[in-house]
Amino acid sequence: MAADTPNALDMSLVEARDGLVRKAFSSVELTTAALAAVEALNPRLNAYITVTGDQALAQAAQADAAIAAGEAGPMAGVPVGIKDLFCTKGVRTTAASNILRDFVPPYESTVTANLRRDGAVFLGKTNLDEFAMGSGNLTSAFGPVENPWKRAGSDAALVPGGSSGGSAAAVAAGLGFGATGTDTGGSIRQPASYCGITGIKPTYGRCSRFGTIAFASSLDQAGPMARTVADCAVMLGSMAGFDAQDSTSVDRPVPDYLAACGRSLKGLRIGIPREYHAPGMPAEIEAIWQQGIAWLRDAGCEIVDVSLPHTKYGLATYYIIAPAECSSNLARYDGVRFGARVAGGTLDELYENTRRAGFGDETRRRIMMGTYVLSAGYYDAYYLKAQKVRSLIQRDFTDVFADVDVLLTPTAPSAAFAQDEKPSDPVQMYLNDIFTVPASMAGVPAMSVPAGVDAQGLPLGLQLIGRFFDEETLFAVGSALERAAAFTHRPALRASDVARAGIAS
Amino acid sequence: MSLDTATVRRIARLARIGIEENETEGLARELNGIFGWIEQLDEVDVSGVAPMIGTGLATPRMREDVVTDGDRRDDVLSNAPDRVDAFFTVPKVVE
Amino acid sequence: MTYRIEGRTGTWEIVVGLEVHAQVISQAKLFSGASATYGGAPNTHVSFIDAGFPGMLPVVNRECVAQAVRTGLGLAAHINVVSRFDRKNYFYADLPQGYQISQFEHPIVGSGVIEIELADGATREIGITRLHLEQDAGKSMHDQDPTRSFIDLNRSGVALMEIVSEPDIRSPEEAGAYVRKLRQILRYLGTCDGNMEEGSMRADVNVSVRQAGEAFRTRCEIKNVNSIRYVMQAIEAEAQRQVEVWESGGTVDQETRLFDPGRGETRSLRSKEDAHDYRYFPDPDLLPLVLDEGWVAGLKASLPELPDAKRARLEADYGVTRYESGVLTAEQAIADFYETVARGLDTRLATNWVLGDFFAALNRTGRSIEDSPVSAASLRALLGLITDSTINGKIAKDVFEEMVDTGDEPMAIVERRGLKQVTDTGAIDAAIARVLADNADKVAEYKSGKDKLFGFFVGQTMKAMAGKGNPALVNEALKKQLAD
Structure with a gap:
């Protein structure tokens, strides 16, 4: 398949990579096609905040040279998107915030440096909720992202989920073969579910946090988002690894995740946590979950009912710990050394003016919440208590993983909702993360795999949660789910259609 | 516990986020809603439970005492919204 | 020697505790690889970590930890093999991260003791409450521009030890002796150069006063006192002020104050006071600091x-x-x-x-x-x-x-x-003979009982020998010749 044929951008990352290595097409061809699709579709989707075309083509040419020299890295020549939370040297990095609108980091994050080392081509920086705080990509200072999926018979703009909404929408639409995401309470998995793609939040400490703009340090974890499980395996293999610059990075070898995708599931024990049967959960979600259970049983797994008794407290705990850490992490945005500055007569006025104008509503709300829970007189009641509940949540997982290998749950309690259906009550918005937050709290790895569509044709994902550092089993089970689901649905807005239209005209 | 407008002002001040007087009531209402929902944690018995500080997965490490960084003044100042020579600036602080 | 302030309503005793900030001697900073050396052109000893850039993360410097342990051992203090770093959150122009990484709940060193000696030779033990590691802030310069303060981050992130004493100090003299002794110990250990002029050691002084038999009254903290003399003067001035406040029917507010050496008085720093709430919490970017007991034992064995x-x-x-x-x-x-x-x-x-x-x-x-x-x-x-x-x-x-x-x-x-001593008795005898011959009148006086003249003969002989005569031999030979 040549890169300029209409379907080139529908290939999986693994297919693209293999085609590049076979020299079926060049990275410059593939990158040129991808940039053309971005140019055509991004004005509508708003998935990319910054497009780095010249740099991408230069990287592509380098990758082609490396491939020709037989020195291709595992991501050589593959065009991907980078969530605009990863600092990229010399390329504006905004965190989708006005306060960093013109910030150009003089340094590179470890995750993007790893991808570069392996030959990846960066198309640009993808949109997100401001500072990764949100579940709908509605809090970005650069405007909302439109989900390329449409409800049957409706052109209403749906949210792509969040916070890695730009990455999810870009990958779903074919504006890149993969994209980096970050996940603090579900920010990879929930948008993956909403956009019909795969995403994995690895074990906390698997990917370095160095150079990634922090939201909640004890929860933030980078991971890949792509259209197949194997694609994620290749990309995570590149992103992951020990980094001495991050004290929370874990020093252990990165396994061959792609090889793990083909593993047999015979004898694996799959836990079905009863607490994930949330009241009011749509029947379609319940049905797809049951379908997933049946697929895994058919694949030779043993299905076990399990209990994670503190699940229901995950979200409330999260909304103490994450804002607390955020309130401190975001104190550095003060208009003095970098970022936007709004003048003030005194130092405090400078701070207050800058931070009021620079942060959006949700970010300001979370900073206020975090400041409150850490403040004198409330620390014990909120923060300390939440840390104790977090212990119990982590214990739930370690207990249950003594018995089962993987947990299977829905990823989100709903399919994508429309941009104008955003609940006005913040708590209602927070409930989108109810199934994803517990794994984040515990630090265990979790993956979302597209499993089917609802009655309106919107994708629904299933979540697999694994033991610490057992991403391999997640890739094995995820691949099996993917094969069983044979998810061939495609979003309404797609790069390949644009390309086809372009050729036709 | 109920969060009043005075508390909202105090938090905003601590967080150095400017707020208008006419916003405080709305913010108090909103935050009260969130913290009211969070109050469900009161049900959880945490007696004898140690707080979880980090995930406990990494091994403590220390770096060697070697100068490996610095000497990058222009990079450090490259994003400064206001600078004079090699200094960052702020409105004059009177001590 | 008991230090007392005689007030109108009675006799007052002072209660003082000191928090000394001592800059750790190390090559690199506490959490970054930038140089910890004093001085340097503005913003040259600064990494992106020290400037609080987005996504930057701290990794602790082993030598800074070792220096804190050595200091703890030198203060006969308990070493906590597990300690932790916390964030102390506040906004200030020279605090790039918006928080200082410090140790609040679990410091690396627990209680210890310092023995001080006073002018009269008496000794006293002053308890050490704790020692913890923390980052220094940058430097603001307020006098370079009419409307702006300038910020230099060279010191931002340099390791400090905060050494907190018990409120055991009862006089300005004891406070001076305490700081002097602490500085001496730090210098012996090589953990801090103790240079107060360069700011590598500075003290926050907590002062309260009370009458005999009372519990502690409210204390004030005098910030950043940068010489031993000023520590002593600040205590005197502040104690005097507090006595006057109490005796005039007022109350002393717990607050931060600054010592003005020019005026010899302390003044309130209310601007810094307002709504202080540091919101300490464990730094999620750092793991607990866990010390290997063998490593600590090795540091102990190599103490000077x-x-x-x-x-x-x-x-x-x-x-x-x-x-x-x-x-x-x-x-x-x-x-x-x-x-x-x-x-x-x-x-x-x-x-x-x-x-x-x-x-x-x-x-x-x-x-x-x-x-x-x-x-x-x-x-x-x-x-x-x-x-x-x-x-x-x-x-x-x-x-x-x-x-x-x-x-x-x-x-x-x-x-x-040619200054070698002459021990040749012949040469000495000859010189003496000449001196006695030249001073026959004095010889006669001597012999008639004027013993004091012996010194004169010694002096003359030494002079004759250009000062090089062996004094003992000269004495001996003189006695002998004069007796003849």
């Missing part, structure tokens, strides 16, 4: 001899007095110098020379022990020439002056100037 032990040993081994041992151990370099000079020699001679002529020479030349014009080995050689009778003590003083001026070795000077 500390002032108190050295003092006791000098007294025992060299027979120096309590006062002398205090002077000789004030700095490790002095003690080392002294021991190099005195080991195996006449220790009294050595002590007198080091404390006398040698210190005088340092004073006169304005040099320190580290760049002394006369090395310990040279001074030892000079004293060797006295004890083996090569020269006498008086000549030795001349030789020493020349050593100070030229840096030459004593033997070279003695030989160049």
Whole structure:
């Protein structure tokens, strides 16, 4: 398949990579096609905040040279998107915030440096909720992202989920073969579910946090988002690894995740946590979950009912710990050394003016919440208590993983909702993360795999949660789910259609 | 516990986020809603439970005492919204 | 000596506790690889970590931890093998992250003790509550521009030890003695240079007053006092102020104050006071600090001899007095110098020379022990020439002056100037015979009972011999000839 044929951008990352290595097409061809699709579709989707075309083509040419020299890295020549939370040297990095609108980091994050080392081509920086705080990509200072999926018979703009909404929408639409995401309470998995793609939040400490703009340090974890499980395996293999610059990075070898995708599931024990049967959960979600259970049983797994008794407290705990850490992490945005500055007569006025104008509503709300829970007189009641509940949540997982290998749950309690259906009550918005937050709290790895569509044709994902550092089993089970689901649905807005239209005209 | 407008002002001040007087009531209402929902944690018995500080997965490490960084003044100042020579600036602080 | 303030309503005692911030001696900063060296052009010793850039993360410096452990051991304190870093959240122009990484709940060093000595020779133990590691802030300069303050982050992230005393101090003198002793210990350990002018040591002073038998009253904290003299003056001024407030029916507010040395008074820093709520919480970017017990034991085994032990040993081994041992151990370099000079020699001679002529020479030349014009080995050689009778003590003083001026070795000077002592009794007898012949009248007086003239004959003989006569032999021969 040549890169300029209409379907080139529908290939999986693994297919693209293999085609590049076979020299079926060049990275410059593939990158040129991808940039053309971005140019055509991004004005509508708003998935990319910054497009780095010249740099991408230069990287592509380098990758082609490396491939020709037989020195291709595992991501050589593959065009991907980078969530605009990863600092990229010399390329504006905004965190989708006005306060960093013109910030150009003089340094590179470890995750993007790893991808570069392996030959990846960066198309640009993808949109997100401001500072990764949100579940709908509605809090970005650069405007909302439109989900390329449409409800049957409706052109209403749906949210792509969040916070890695730009990455999810870009990958779903074919504006890149993969994209980096970050996940603090579900920010990879929930948008993956909403956009019909795969995403994995690895074990906390698997990917370095160095150079990634922090939201909640004890929860933030980078991971890949792509259209197949194997694609994620290749990309995570590149992103992951020990980094001495991050004290929370874990020093252990990165396994061959792609090889793990083909593993047999015979004898694996799959836990079905009863607490994930949330009241009011749509029947379609319940049905797809049951379908997933049946697929895994058919694949030779043993299905076990399990209990994670503190699940229901995950979200409330999260909304103490994450804002607390955020309130401190975001104190550095003060208009003095970098970022936007709004003048003030005194130092405090400078701070207050800058931070009021620079942060959006949700970010300001979370900073206020975090400041409150850490403040004198409330620390014990909120923060300390939440840390104790977090212990119990982590214990739930370690207990249950003594018995089962993987947990299977829905990823989100709903399919994508429309941009104008955003609940006005913040708590209602927070409930989108109810199934994803517990794994984040515990630090265990979790993956979302597209499993089917609802009655309106919107994708629904299933979540697999694994033991610490057992991403391999997640890739094995995820691949099996993917094969069983044979998810061939495609979003309404797609790069390949644009390309086809372009050729036709 | 109920969060009043005075508390909202105090938090905003601590967080150095400017707020208008006419916003405080709305913010108090909103935050009260969130913290009211969070109050469900009161049900959880945490007696004898140690707080979880980090995930406990990494091994403590220390770096060697070697100068490996610095000497990058222009990079450090490259994003400064206001600078004079090699200094960052702020409105004059009177001590 | 009890320190009391006589007020109108009674007698007041003062209660003082000190928080000393001591900059750790290390190559790199506490959490970054930028240089910790003092000075440097503005913003050159700064990494992106020190400037609080987005996505930057701290990794702790092993040597800074070792220095804190050494200091703890030097203060006979408990070392906590598990400690933790917390964030202290507040906004300030020279605090790039918007928080300081410090240790709040679980410091690396627990309780210890320092023995201080007062002018009257009395000693007291001052309890150490804790020692913790933390980051220094950058520097704001307020006098360079009419409307702006300038920020230099060279010091941002440099490791500090905060050493907190119990409120055991009861007088300005004790406070001064405490800081002096602490600085001495830190210097011996090599963990802080103790240089208060450069700010590598500064003190926050907590002062309250009370009447006999009372519990503690409200205290005020005087921030950032940067000399021992100011610590003492600040305490006096603040205690006096508080007595006046209480006695005039007011109450002392717990607050932060600043000492103004020009006016000799403290003033309120209310601007810093407002709504202080540091919102400490464990830094999620850092793991608990876990020390290997074997590593701690290794640090302990390699500690240098500390002032108190050295003092006791000098007294025992060299027979120096309590006062002398205090002077000789004030700095490790002095003690080392002294021991190099005195080991195996006449220790009294050595002590007198080091404390006398040698210190005088340092004073006169304005040099320190580290760049002394006369090395310990040279001074030892000079004293060797006295004890083996090569020269006498008086000549030795001349030789020493020349050593100070030229840096030459004593033997070279003695030989160049022909200053060797004359021990040839024939030459001495001949010189005496000449002196007695030239002063026959004085000889007669002496013989008639004017014994005091003996000194005159000694002087004349030495003069005749250009000062080089061996004094003992001269005395002996004179007595003999005068008796004839």
